[in-house]
Amino acid sequence: MAHKILIVEDESYIVDILDFNLKKEGFETDAAYNGTDGLKKALSGGFDLILLDVMLPGLDGFEVCRRLREKSTTPVIMLTAREEESDKVTGLEIGADDYITKPFSIKELIARVKANLRRQSLTDRAALQSQTVFGDLIIDRDNFEVKKRGETVNLTLREFELLKFLSAQPKKVYSREELLKEVWGYEYAVSADDGRTVDVMIRRLREKIEDNDKQPRYIVTKRGAGYYFDF
Numbered sequence: 513m514a515h516k517i518l519i520v521e522d523e524s525y526i527v528d529i530l531d532f533n534l535k536k537e538g539f540e541t542d543a544a545y546n547g548t549d550g551l552k553k554a555l556s557g558g559f560d561l562i563l564l565d566v567m568l569p570g571l572d573g574f575e576v577c578r579r580l581r582e583k584s585t586t587p588v589i590m591l592t593a594r595e596e597e598s599d600k601v602t603g604l605e606i607g608a609d610d611y612i613t614k615p616f617s618i619k620e621l622i623a624r625v626k627a628n629l630r631r632q633s634l635t636d637r638a639a640l641q642s643q644t645v646f647g648d649l650i651i652d653r654d655n656f657e658v659k660k661r662g663e664t665v666n667l668t669l670r671e672f673e674l675l676k677f678l679s680a681q682p683k684k685v686y687s688r689e690e691l692l693k694e695v696w697g698y699e700y701a702v703s704a705d706d707g708r709t710v711d712v713m714i715r716r717l718r719e720k721i722e723d724n725d726k727q728p729r730y731i732v733t734k735r736g737a738g739y740y741f742d743f
């Protein structure tokens with residue numbers, strides 16, 4: 513089935529060039545000529561990739577991308593007229609996958625489109641393989657889901673991140689400081705209270721995933737050193 517590409521661009525001659533060349537490459541296309549329509553079409557779904565101009569009447573491309581990302585992971589390539597580095601960085605920070613600077617060669621643009629579609633299909637495949645089974649515990653890394661004997665366990669995002677991090681390398685012991693750095697993003701632990709944060713989160717996690725949280729099977733304490741995931 514042909515990939516469907518949405519072109520969001522107010523300059524109609526550019527839309528025409530893109531439309532012509534993408535179709536020639538076997539893609540299906542649709543176009544929107546301002547940000548508001550572009551966002552509406554992008555959210556209506558069914559597109560495999562979106563080419564999004566930055567300078568648009570109404571909502572600009574950055575705003576369209578930002579709002580789109582609240583609901584969708586469809587690959588976005590930003591078209592930026594300016595050489596300014598800040599535009600590229602802004603685009604990537606708000607969730608664009610790639611950018612291309614105008615004026616661009618059609619050959620380069622087509623190559624980028626294909627590369628981004630290829631990456632997306634790899635990501636989709638990885639998501640299918642994102643579940644890891646540890647006995648009666650299943651951790652779905654990408655979908656933020658944990659199941660215990662088939663029942664979904666409700667974890668907070670931080671509890672999930674902690675479990676995901678520990679279980680990525682079973683039996684490796686992590687100190688509280690390391691966990692604060694890796695899971696909480698602290699540069700360095702400043703007080704004993706920071707260590708407590710880890711202990712409390714570990715306790716909550718145990719209550720949710722262990723049969724007996726006093727004798728944990730999965731999240732084990734290594735005395736004087738820290739914690740590890742046992743499997």
Ligand code: CA
Binds near residue numbers: 523567
């Ligand atoms: Ca424009």
